[in-house]
Amino acid sequence: xxxxxxxxxxxxxxxxxxxxxxxxxxxxxxxxxxxxxxxxxxxxxxxxxxxxxxxxxxxxxxxxxxxxxxxxxxxxxxxxxxxxxxxxxxxxxxxxxxxxxxxxxxxxxxxxxxxxxxxxxxxxxxxxxxxxxxxxxxxxxxxxxxxxxxxxxxxxxxxxxxxxxxxxxxxxxxxxxxxxxxxxxxxxxxxxxxxxxxxxxxxxxxxxxxxxxxxxxxxxxxxxxxxxxxxxxxxxxxxxxxxxxxxxxxxxxxxxxxxxxxxxxxxxxxxxxxxxxxxxxxxxxxxxxxxxxxxxxxxxxxxxxxxxxxxxxxxxxxxxxxxxxxxxxxxxxxxxxxxxxxxxxxxxxxxxxxxxxxxxxxxxxxxxxxxxxxxxxxxxxxxxxxxxxxxxxxxxxxxxxxxxxxxxxxxxxxxxxxxxxxxxxxxxxxxxxxxxxxxxxxxxxxxxxxxxxxxxxxxxxxxxxxxxxxxxxxxxxxxxxxxxxxxxxxxxxxxxxxxxxxxxxxxxxxxxxxxxxxxxxxxxxxxxxxxxxxxxxxxxxxxxxxxxxxxxxxxxxxxxxxxxxxxxxxxxxxxxxxxxxxxxxxxxxxxxxxxxx
Amino acid sequence: xxxxxxxxxxxxxxxxxxxxxxxxxxxxxxxxxxxxxxxxxxxxxxxxxxxxxxxxxxxxxxxxxxxxxxxxxxxxxxxxxxxxxxxxxxxxxxxxxxxxxxxxxxxxxxxxxxxxxxxxxxxxxxxxxxxxxxxxxxxxxxxxxxxxxxxxxxxxxxxxxxxxxxxxxxxxxxxxxxxxxxxxxxxxxxxxxxxx
Numbered sequence: 001x002x003x004x005x006x007x008x009x010x011x012x013x014x015x016x017x018x019x020x021x022x023x024x025x026x027x028x029x030x031x032x033x034x035x036x037x038x039x040x041x042x043x044x045x046x047x048x049x050x051x052x053x054x055x056x057x058x059x060x061x062x063x064x065x066x067x068x069x070x071x072x073x074x075x076x077x078x079x080x081x082x083x084x085x086x087x088x089x090x091x092x093x094x095x096x097x098x099x100x101x102x103x104x105x106x107x108x109x110x111x112x113x114x115x116x117x118x119x120x121x122x123x124x125x126x127x128x129x130x131x132x133x134x135x136x137x138x139x140x141x142x143x144x145x146x147x148x149x150x151x152x153x154x155x156x157x158x159x160x161x162x163x164x165x166x167x168x169x170x171x172x173x174x175x176x177x178x179x180x181x182x183x184x185x186x187x188x189x190x191x192x193x194x195x196x197x198x199x200x201x202x203x204x205x206x207x208x209x210x211x212x213x214x215x216x217x218x219x220x221x222x223x224x225x226x227x228x229x230x231x232x233x234x235x236x237x238x239x240x241x242x243x244x245x246x247x248x249x250x251x252x253x254x255x256x257x258x259x260x261x262x263x264x265x266x267x268x269x270x271x272x273x274x275x276x277x278x279x280x281x282x283x284x285x286x287x288x289x290x291x292x293x294x295x296x297x298x299x300x301x302x303x304x305x306x307x308x309x310x311x312x313x314x315x316x317x318x319x320x321x322x323x324x325x326x327x328x329x330x331x332x333x334x335x336x337x338x339x340x341x342x343x344x345x346x347x348x349x350x351x352x353x354x355x356x357x358x359x360x361x362x363x364x365x366x367x368x369x370x371x372x373x374x375x376x377x378x379x380x381x382x383x384x385x386x387x388x389x390x391x392x393x394x395x396x397x398x399x400x401x402x403x404x405x406x407x408x409x410x411x412x413x414x415x416x417x418x419x420x421x422x423x424x425x426x427x428x429x430x431x432x433x434x435x436x437x438x439x440x441x442x443x444x445x446x447x448x449x450x451x452x453x454x455x456x457x458x459x460x461x462x463x464x465x466x467x468x469x470x471x472x473x474x475x476x477x478x479x480x481x482x483x484x485x486x487x488x489x490x491x492x493x494x495x496x497x498x499x500x501x502x503x504x505x506x507x508x509x510x511x512x513x514x515x516x517x518x519x520x521x522x523x524x525x526x527x528x529x530x531x532x533x534x535x536x537x538x539x540x541x542x543x544x545x546x547x548x549x550x551x552x553x554x555x556x557x558x559x560x561x562x563x564x565x566x567x568x569x570x571x572x573x574x575x576x577x578x579x580x581x582x583x584x585x586x587x588x589x590x591x592x593x594x595x596x597x
Numbered sequence: 598x599x600x601x602x603x604x605x606x607x608x609x610x611x612x613x614x615x616x617x618x619x620x621x622x623x624x625x626x627x628x629x630x631x632x633x634x635x636x637x638x639x640x641x642x643x644x645x646x647x648x649x650x651x652x653x654x655x656x657x658x659x660x661x662x663x664x665x666x667x668x669x670x671x672x673x674x675x676x677x678x679x680x681x682x683x684x685x686x687x688x689x690x691x692x693x694x695x696x697x698x699x700x701x702x703x704x705x706x707x708x709x710x711x712x713x714x715x716x717x718x719x720x721x722x723x724x725x726x727x728x729x730x731x732x733x734x735x736x737x738x739x740x741x742x743x744x745x746x747x748x749x750x751x752x753x754x755x756x757x758x759x760x761x762x763x764x765x766x767x768x769x770x771x772x773x774x775x776x777x778x779x780x781x782x783x784x785x786x787x788x789x790x791x792x793x
Contacts, residue, residue: 341709345646
């Protein structure tokens with residue numbers, strides 16, 4: 001029996017990790033991605049759970065499936081777009097079912113706080129025919145992991161646990177329970193079961209029958225599931241809602257009646273009909289797609305929904321307030337404000353990526369971009385990224401552009417991809433580039449970490465998530481083995497040399513790989529010994545702005561300051577931010593950038 | 598009747614210590630027996646971008662996000678950032694304002710101008726504003742990086758909770774190397790006179 005013994009303030013992601021620990025999960029895999037990353041980062045602090053960063057989400061799910069086929073309770077975590085990568089194994093896993101409980105966490109990102117789209121992954125539950133739970137706070141995030149694993153084992157199905165940024169990254173209080181680490185540990189074994197696990201057509205046809213029968217039983221189960229809860233208050237309005245939307249709705253309409261769904265697929269049809277019968281008017285409040293609303297309408301029930309609740313972006317209490325007409329808004333203080341300059345995120349002072357992007361922007365080539373910190377190089381003044389579609393896409397873009405442009409495209413197309421993104425899904429398109437004889441220039445920005453999500457280990461770092469030493473992928477050897485003859489390394493802090501090499505490789509009429517090799521400056525030991533904080537000698541500065549063009553946050557422009565030529569405007573370096581990487585110093589033709597005296 | 602919920606909005610720039618300060622605040626509130634929710638966004642929001650944290654507490658909190666016009670206390674580590682969230686404020690909002698300017702890239706590049714006279718503008722609209730030289734005080738106590746704790750110390754005057762609850766949480770959560778200087782910074786913030 002579990003005993004409640006204390007409350008802790010946990011984020012949704014910390015709570016999911018705790019839930020996995022308490023529920024006896026033995027195996028967890030993931031690829032880092034906001035807003036899901038902290039789940040595994042927290043899970044490694046508990047004993048007895050094997051945790052790994054896999055190279056991508058498809059691999060993460062496949063290794064997780066292996067563990068669950070061997071009987072272990074398993075958690076696999078990823079961001080919403082990661083499920084696209086993992087969709088291939090997911091859809092057929094629905095057919096084979098599981099042995100140990102399997103929960104797949106999909107962390108959606110309404111509002112695109114840190115993503116390339118805001119797809120609603122509840123649609124995957126319906127598409128793959130697997131149940132989905134949708135927690136509304138950290139307590140539920142923890143509890144639903146255990147519920148998901150129970151449902152998984154009861155119905156022989158993987159279960160999707162859907163979080164959103166607001167649930168994953170909000171903190172609320174959670175009652176901790178004693179972990180149950182023994183019940184499930186004894187079940188690990190190898191069991192052969194080809195009719196269930198070998199999905200060739202004859203077997204898979206039979207399994208599809210099983211899937212449809214399972215869906216029927218799950219629909220019945222949904223009607224009795226204890227986390228699908230009716231709260232009958234004022235019956236003028238009945239709100240059907242789930243996840244974080246429930247919290248906003250309760251905030252705005254505390255007296256309304258609610259059907260709060262812990263399971264958003266399949267829906268509890270009987271319960272919805274019963275609820276509908278108790279209230280005068282139905283309203284579905286949900287973020288993104290009309291996922292619940294369309295199914296409620298398909299039941300022949302009248303409801304309102306997306307005609308009032310936006311389909312775009314995240315909800316919040318103010319937006320929910322406007323979902324019922326006639327609601328009076330509070331007036332905020334009217335205030336005349338000056339124009340506010342925006343403050344977007346930026347590549348860090350001293351970031352090694354700045355060197356290669358400076359060279360590419362000077363070459364004026366088309367740069368197919370990818371996903372990572374370096375996507376920020378699209379901002380002025382560098383403006384050196386021309387595409388960003390999905391993980392690993394840059395190399396393929398460059399090949400395609402290069403092929404249709406023919407001779408005219410020669411020397412005009414490059415791709416940039418980070419080390420972690422390259423291991424994620426850049427290797428197969430690089431094979432394509434070599435195999436199909438592209439002449440694009442591929443820049444691999446090897447900063448030895450997965451920087452954007454907060455410095456996670458990857459197959460190039462020589463360390464695992466559990467902190468063990470391991471093999472490092474040798475990128476030049478890999479490139480050579482797939483047939484690329486021109487592989488060159490550059491030190492991105494050497495501006496002149498980097499520009500020369502970029503120019504040379506753009507000029508050659510064959511595929512070439514440039515590896516920009518220098519660790520992320522946020523990593524321990526990344527700052528070079530010879531680096532000292534720099535400042536501007538204002539007697540020498542002419543106000544030419546060459547250093548400004550690097551877009552380094554440590555370098556500012558003082559429009560009022562008088563420069564060495566007696567004109568207005570000069571560069572300044574913020575000594576608190578500068579790490580002394582010297583890139584600006586190399587660009588200054590007037591020796592005006594000097595060590596702090 | 599709905600139980601009174603207190604709403605605290607914390608604003609600043611990625612890297613200034615907002616997340617650490619909001620962690621201390623919400624941990625202390627939980628320790629004092631309040632229901633607490635706190636919300637912020639990670640990932641792309643760091644790297645020198647604008648950052649906010651919403652902290653709400655009371656007997657029972659639903660939404661982790663604050664409604665417009667309902668902030669009771671605004672904790673701001675940077676002048677310009679204060680102006681981004683005025684829709685969330687009401688006339689009586691207590692504003693604790695770190696007197697510190699950090700230029701966004703567009704200003705550094707000379708493409709945009711940084712508004713002048715922000716403290717005066719804020720005070721004219723919100724009379725319960727306290728302007729604090731957080732960086733100066735943090736330097737005096739021995740570490741300029743404790744600015745967020747100085748401002749948190751002053752914020753603590755507006756929350757009905759003994760100073761030792763705060764000290765306990767800091768002792769529990771901060772590495773011993775930086776504990777003493779943070780306790781000093783917190784205390785220095787508490788020494789600053791409250792507005793009416």
